[in-house]
Amino acid sequence: MPAVAADSPSELARALTETFGAYVLDAIDVASEGSVLISEDLYYRQAATDALRLDIKSVWLQPVVAYASEAGLINDIRYAAIVEKLARRRHSHVWLTPEVLFDVWQADQSADLGNFQALTDFIGTENADIRSHLSVVAKFLERIWEEPCPTNMRLQQATGILLRKLLRFRSTDWAGVLAFVAENSDPFLSEYIDQWLVGHFFDRNRFAAARKALAAVRARLHMLRMVKK
Secondary structure, eight states, X not given: OOOOOOSSOOHHHHHHHHHHOTTTTHHHHHHTTTOOEEOSOHHHHHHHHHHHTSXXXXXXXXXXXXXXXXXXXXXXXXXXXXXXXHXXXXXXOOOOOHHHHHHHHHHOOSTTOHHHHHHGGGSSOTTOOHHHHHHHHHHHHHHHTSSOOTTOHHHHHHHHHHHHXXXXXOTTTHHHHHHHHHTTOOHHHHHHHHHHHHHTTOOHHHXXXXXXXHHHHHHXXXXXXXXXX
């Protein structure tokens, strides 16, 4: 599409073109005509509004792919494969769902689950919203352990990868986080977590105490709900 620059560019627009070249604002100029600006660069998207002094609609790539999935333009398997590729290329913004984790895990037949590993690098990040990450991990594990086979190495491998990624920055509250994962879990998964703790030199007593504390909190909340009724 042809990009038509403003006749009277703003000071920021002039500075950007002088610094980065005459074509740096082409995508922004096109977006000013009613298109959506797609860029992984948050600062570029912000500059779009400031440079042209217009409220330009902008978004990063994954929401576009998510829209295609929701609209039926691509199926769930294709969507999961694209999200995995975004993760492999270290896109800044990649959000995950239990379904995407499951589809990528099922499709990944490599010995080291390399694609699954790349995807789960976005689990348990340093600035993670731990509640949402816990929800995704717990639902995924619940699904794959629904009909468990204790000798299934891919099952155990995926579980170990997720636990390691989830807890990597949780030096102080790891026991509480893991207690949420283990809550109401399948007996085979509980046994695996217990063995995983030993293999990774975590304090089992601390984990057991966290599980008891969580159960006590759940019981108190249940009693409060019953009293309110």
